[in-house]
Amino acid sequence: MSYALTEEQQLIQQSAREFTREYIEPIATEMDRTGIHPSAVVQQMAEHDFLGLYLPEEFGGTEAGYLSYVLIIEEISRMSGAVASILINHASLAAYTMYRFGSAVQKQECLPALCSGEKLAAFALTEPGAAPGVGSHKVIATKEGDHYVLNGHKCYVANGGVADIYVVFALTNPEAGAKGMSAFIVDAKAAGLSIQRTIGKMGLRGCQSAELIFENVMVPQSNLLGAAGAGMKIVKEAQLVASVAEGAQVVGIAQAAMEDAVKYGKQRVQFGRPIAAFPAIQTMLAEMATHIHIARLAVYDAASLIEKGEDFMKEAAMVKLFTGRIGQSALIDVIQIEGGYGYSQEMIASRFYRDIKGAVITESSAAFPEKVIADDLLA
């Protein structure tokens, strides 16, 4: 790896590696089995300053930069994609949205608690059956005096039910459809906000997903995040920022899976030699190593752009597009290399196979990678 990481970045990477070994490795398998949110690990992440790593010091963050942050995501993902998802939803989606689009007062009020770990955040966009703001369960925010009143359903909200604070997207102008969407900061304890159910997932189990019901939830006007009607623009930017972290998640999972396949391939003997000696196996390994390497460079590059405050949308979308393809195929090949044994629920490869699919699923249509890239090319 020749990508020039600074000494500080290397130290952060190293500490995330140790963190993962100490706090995540012992619980990762059990967490996958139970699907229970690992609150102790989240507290440890807070103590290690991971939760606000890239946010400015003035808001309680560490100001170590977005690249350092994705290095942590990559390390954590080598053991648990689920813990990485908890962090991404907290830091790249919810906290990022508040940091980028919040008023000075909102930032002062919310971010320090998110950086310290006093509060965990979530990003509530998705709705059942249709794109947000479109279907019959859409969340509508009706203005009443100095409050908005929210009604509707959100689903697949990661950290849902365990978060203390939600960034919620709701229609302030229902006639305009999805274009009339706005973002709000909503306290999890707000009256009328309830958790309908948690949702079972194929993988990333432990990063709890929930369905939220809003029944006349009163939200002060001062909790409107960004301009009224700016929802789609906010979603696009936040999801693309998160895409880069998800790219790091894919790289981390795929790297760990590949290392597992290498180890297995060296020790599994068939036809009198280690299977890693067969060109067919070597080709699979060589291709995934190449893909992971290129993906990692693209992730670091896009993270650097975000860190420097430069245009990053196209590069972030490229990360999403590329890691989506290569992450999936890497895990299909890893299990293939490990044969019938790799297919066992008890082998780590089968968890990685399920987890990586969650990491590569596309964000909403606002941030559709092909569309974002093509729009940029054709502008």
Added chain:
Amino acid sequence: MADMTLTHEQQKLQALAREFTAKHIIPVASEWDEKGEFHKFILEEVKNIGLHCMAVPKEYGGPGCDSVSQSVVMEQFGYGCCAFATTLGGNGLSSYPLAIAGTDEQKQLYYGRLVAGGMGGFALTEPGAGSDAGSCATTAKLDGDKWVLNGTKCFATTCGVANIMVVFASTDPSKGVKGLSAFIVEKERDGFSVGAVEHKMGIRSSNTVELLLKNVRIPKNHLLGNEGEGMKIAMKTLDMARPIVASMAVGVAQRALDAAVAFAKAYLDVNGKPIGMQQAVSFKLADMAIQVEAARQLVRNALRLKDAGVPYTKEAAIAKTFATDTAMQVSADAVGLMGNYGYSKDSFVEKLMRDAKVTQIYEGTNQVQRIVIAGQLLR
């Protein structure tokens, strides 16, 4: 709608299997996947329609279905649940060695048990002998008029509940592959026991176990064919079985496609239109359909050659590889296209993606298929 490329008889069987699948398999498949327990009760039902031992010839009391008919039925069962299809496919597979090398007496015994509703198993794989099936460590020694079997088999489908099976053992370890022989072993033989049960990522309600053979004594006439013909019998068996696995895979892929199409018609995009109206989505569906149809026709082609009595080894391996790769790709695409819903346990497609992976591994990995295909090409 009837498939007009099939004979009238085959169409009738297809309709019967489809109805059975809708009534008895689809409603319970998710529950049994979750439990990971063997679905014995579906077997009871399938006996009622006489499709539990399709390969057994009429003169032995079976339905004596031709290969295309078996394939058509197995595609339907695969559509319903790949685990259940694997159970029935494995049952058929276990009976093929009899068709290849069985004497009338052996057929009476083996087919008799299957017709009566017993299940069969096929135990070739061992911890040290996967793709390299010839390096079998289980031994069979003649002691008077009995064969005495010793060794451990693994990944044996249905063998935890089967009551008769074909077990491969070496009658002359010094001869390697040429020392391999095939035997009929009934479950009640002393010294026969079931070891560890495999907990798998997918096809979870299919029973996969280890078999422990400790001085298992079986009559001399339980040897199939001659001593040393085991490998030949195994290879011919797998030729026959591969298009059946491929048929199940076509069913899995078709199910994924149907789910994706239904989703694309129902799920509304930001503009309130079904996402299927977007070219990015409709072209993806078309790509999936191209693969599914091509896979189905490759399978039928291999089986028509087989039923015509001409060589079909290469075509069977091609069909197995293409159809199982299709099941993998199309199920993964369906999860991606259906996004968070596809990834959740609310949908069925995440199960399809877990199930599909094994089809690329068992009955000869897709690398082994290439060895077979290339072997035919380079002869």
